Amino acid sequence: MSIETYYVAVVGAGPAGMFAARELARNGVRVVIFNRDIKPGGLAEYGIYPDKLAMKQGLRTQFQQVLETPGLTYCGNINIGSQGDLTIDDLRALGFQAILVTAGAQGTKWLSLPGEYLKGVYHAKGLVYHYNQLPPYSKEKYRFGRQVAVVGAGNVMLDIARYMIQRVKVDEVIAVVRRGPAEVKFDKKEMEYIIANLDLRAFNEEIARVAPAMQSIGQEVEAAKAVILEALPKSQPTSSLTRFRFEFLTSPVEILSDENDHVIGIEVEDNTLALQDGEVKARGAGNRRTIKVDSVVFAIGDKVDDSIGLPTAGSEFSKNLHPRYPVDGISYEAFDPETSRLIEDVFYAGWSRQASTGLVGYARKDGTNGSKAVYQYLQTLTPYVPDEAALIARLKKLGKPVVTQQDVRKLVEIEAEEAKKRGLEWFKFGSNEEMLERIMSIG
Numbered sequence: 065m066s067i068e069t070y071y072v073a074v075v076g077a078g079p080a081g082m083f084a085a086r087e088l089a090r091n092g093v094r095v096v097i098f099n100r101d102i103k104p105g106g107l108a109e110y111g112i113y114p115d116k117l118a119m120k121q122g123l124r125t126q127f128q129q130v131l132e133t134p135g136l137t138y139c140g141n142i143n144i145g146s147q148g149d150l151t152i153d154d155l156r157a158l159g160f161q162a163i164l165v166t167a168g169a170q171g172t173k174w175l176s177l178p179g180e181y182l183k184g185v186y187h188a189k190g191l192v193y194h195y196n197q198l199p200p201y202s203k204e205k206y207r208f209g210r211q212v213a214v215v216g217a218g219n220v221m222l223d224i225a226r227y228m229i230q231r232v233k234v235d236e237v238i239a240v241v242r243r244g245p246a247e248v249k250f251d252k253k254e255m256e257y258i259i260a261n262l263d264l265r266a267f268n269e270e271i272a273r274v275a276p277a278m279q280s281i282g283q284e285v286e287a288a289k290a291v292i293l294e295a296l297p298k299s300q301p302t303s304s305l306t307r308f309r310f311e312f313l314t315s316p317v318e319i320l321s322d323e324n325d326h327v328i329g330i331e332v333e334d335n336t337l338a339l340q341d342g343e344v345k346a347r348g349a350g351n352r353r354t355i356k357v358d359s360v361v362f363a364i365g366d367k368v369d370d371s372i373g374l375p376t377a378g379s380e381f382s383k384n385l386h387p388r389y390p391v392d393g394i395s396y397e398a399f400d401p402e403t404s405r406l407i408e409d410v411f412y413a414g415w416s417r418q419a420s421t422g423l424v425g426y427a428r429k430d431g432t433n434g435s436k437a438v439y440q441y442l443q444t445l446t447p448y449v450p451d452e453a454a455l456i457a458r459l460k461k462l463g464k465p466v467v468t469q470q471d472v473r474k475l476v477e478i479e480a481e482e483a484k485k486r487g488l489e490w491f492k493f494g495s496n497e498e499m500l501e502r503i504m505s506i507g
């Protein structure tokens with residue numbers, strides 16, 4: 065029976081999109097999720113460190129439950145974008161009354177340094193997608209060498225360091241941190257996984273080296289050091305001999321290479337610290353030196369993907385700064401700075417609203433709140449009977465498999481069986497072709 069309802073497209077099936085879609089569907093909205101990947105989960109599936117098995121499994125179970133919500137349709141393997149399978153305008157033409165973009169932050173931030181194009185220079189996102197088996201990143205080849213610099217000071221930097229220490233087992237991992245020990249952004253819990261590999265002598269020496277700069281802005285050196293070392297009592301045992309150390313107050317300025325374009329080091333500039341409007345800033349001190357490394361991984365955050373075809377400003381999509389439907393004072397609404405007009409029917413949530421911000425719990429809450437903003441907007445419109453046949457026909461015309469919620473359930477079962485057969489804790493197919501073939505093979 066045809067029922068009059070509101071009709072909403074959610075772009076992306078990470079934590080933000082999944083919980084947004086559920087909230088809308090529970091309010092009687094017909095929701096279609098379009099997801100680039102075959103599987104839902106986004107960075108919960110393909111970003112969170114693979115050894116966090118219980119957390120990942122718990123989230124997978126929750127996502128499975130979300131997909132069972134009545135009124136919700138999942139279309140995996142469908143990319144939305146100006147060059148994608150469907151554009152934002154295609155979604156409008158299909159009758160969607162609002163589009164909630166929860167596509168995460170798929171763009172990569174670079175520092176525009178000479179040498180960033182070299183073999184052996186990587187961005188954290190590609191690497192975490194690789195070790196979490198997201199096609200096509202799963203098939204990419206990496207060349208790390210013996211010494212690796214990881215640029216960044218957050219949990220993603222620690223995840224990369226953990227991978228290098230525990231899986232690749234390089235000789236040395238150097239965390240290159242722009243500001244000082246008091247400004248690191250990682251959590252104690254994440255440090256516990258690798259603190260056994262921290263070279264404590266080098267750490268003490270490094271703290272002594274940067275102490276004058278810290279003291280110059282009134283920072284307590286011992287307190288900052290103690291916060292980082294708080295992870296020591298719960299240090300996880302290690303079988304890796306990798307040496308892990310920090311270079312604080314250090315900014316990369318160039319990546320150096322040999323005649324084959326292979327990385328041989330990074331030239332860095334030392335920084336001092338300054339207080340500006342109550343914020344601690346790094347200022348170049350003018351002197352340069354070289355750190356010998358064989359590869360460099362940038363873990364400096366992400367930016368949103370402008371190929372989706374919506375206006376961006378810096379790392380973010382442009383948002384309406386005077387929201388009509390704020391939730392907790394936050395704007396979820398799209399804005400076009402070129403025309404100075406609202407994009408009435410487009411909303412952002414999760415990492416698409418604010419790139420690289422917050423853990424899964426935060427993305428979930430942001431998705432739910434974003435859906436509340438969408439729901440307020442829907443109240444200004446008239447419900448109608450969505451033309452679902454038109455959607456089916458349009459998807460068929462794409463000539464590619466569209467993954468349904470039943471397919472996702474099958475795939476989860478197939479991969480669990482494979483893991484059991486192979487005696488592994490988890491197993492994932494590394495290509496879309498294998499996933500699709502196995503789904504189709506069981507009808």
Ligand SMILES: Cc1cc2nc3c(=O)[nH]c(=O)nc-3n(C[C@H](O)[C@H](O)[C@H](O)COP(=O)(O)OP(=O)(O)OC[C@H]3O[C@@H](n4cnc5c(N)ncnc54)[C@H](O)[C@@H]3O)c2cc1C
Pocket residue numbers: 075076077078079080081098099100101104105106107108111112113116142143144145148166167168169170192220223369372413414415416421422423424425427
């Ligand atoms: C390396 C790393 C480790 C992390 N570890 C933890 C952790 O241990 N614990 C924790 O709580 N949080 C962790 N997080 C944070 C957590 O993963 C994020 O908070 C959360 O996943 C963000 O959710 P999201 O839905 O906004 O975006 P995402 O999770 O990025 O989901 C985006 C979705 O959009 C889809 N998509 C992208 N582009 C398109 C498009 N054009 N068309 C259609 N679909 C598209 C993607 O396929 C994906 O499904 C980690 C993050 C990273 C990067």
